[in-house]
Amino acid sequence: MEKITASKIVAVCRGIEPQQILSAANAVSQGGIRLLEITFDQRKEAFYHKTAEAIRLVREKGPGSLCIGAGTVMNLKQLEMAYEAGAEFILAPNVNRQIIERASQLGILCVPGALTPTEISAAYDMGADIVKVFPAGLLGSAYIKAIRGPISHIPLMAVGNIDQHNFREFLDSGCMSAGVGSCLMDKKLIEEGRFEELTALARKFTTEGS
Numbered sequence: 001m002e003k004i005t006a007s008k009i010v011a012v013c014r015g016i017e018p019q020q021i022l023s024a025a026n027a028v029s030q031g032g033i034r035l036l037e038i039t040f041d042q043r044k045e046a047f048y049h050k051t052a053e054a055i056r057l058v059r060e061k062g063p064g065s066l067c068i069g070a071g072t073v074m075n076l077k078q079l080e081m082a083y084e085a086g087a088e089f090i091l092a093p094n095v096n097r098q099i100i101e102r103a104s105q106l107g108i109l110c111v112p113g114a115l116t117p118t119e120i121s122a123a124y125d126m127g128a129d130i131v132k133v134f135p136a137g138l139l140g141s142a143y144i145k146a147i148r149g150p151i152s153h154i155p156l157m158a159v160g161n162i163d164q165h166n167f168r169e170f171l172d173s174g175c176m177s178a179g180v181g182s183c184l185m186d187k188k189l190i191e192e193g194r195f196e197e198l199t200a201l202a203r204k205f206t207t208e209g210s
Contacts, residue, residue: 001109001129001155003067004089004177007034009167009205010157012071012181014039018054020190022062027195028184029063031202037091037179039071040078048078052085059086069111076102083108091159091179093134095123103127111157117147120154130155130176137161141169148174164204180205 004010011033016024025036038054041047051070059068069089070082079099082090089109092099096112103110104127113134114120120131133144136158144158158170159179167178184205189198 004035004109004130004157005155007067008171008177009033009184010035010037010069010091010159010177010179011184011202012037012039012159012179013054013185014071014181015041015187016054016185016190018050018057021054022057023193023195024185024190024198025058025062025066027198028202029066031199032206033184033202034065035067035069035177037069037071038087040073040082042072042074045077048081051078052081055082055085055087069109073099075099079103079106079108089129091132091157093132095119095126095128097126100126100128113159117151120147120151120156124154130157132157132159132179133175135160136170136175136178137163137166141166141173144170144173144175167205 011028040051067088070087071091073079073090073092083106091111093113100110109129111130111132112123112128113132114123123131133156137160156175157177158175162178162180163183170178
């Protein structure tokens, strides 16, 4: 929680191959990113191991400054695999009581996804540490301002359509952090090995967000 509160920006890695993830993690770390989310691919159970492999690789060989999380954790098997691989926090696009309770038992920080005040409050009452407002970018920062009044006690993370143009607005509107996907973890830059450009892109976010 302290790392997320301090660093604010979570770089979301989706669809990045394990053999590329370490170089990408090093690049964004050099740009000041301290939080990295590596997401599960839900299409086939066989793909789960690629995510676990990537998490383990970055935890063991990546920058020590990075806090590694597992994203799109939607069942207990994924949660257990993420935990065993060394993930320090998990995120999901939905609210699942079993996952929230099991994460608490394992001592891993849990960030389920919700949208309405009812869903957000329910997730927090179940034991969520932070609630991911998803998809926040489609609603705009004004939505965060509107719901912050009655639920000011719940830590919120803005995720979904967050980019270099609006992430600061969400932080200023009451979110304690923001998850940024493809506009930060640019797959083209990664696939073409343009890691200096990836570092420069990460620095834009960390400079603006500080």
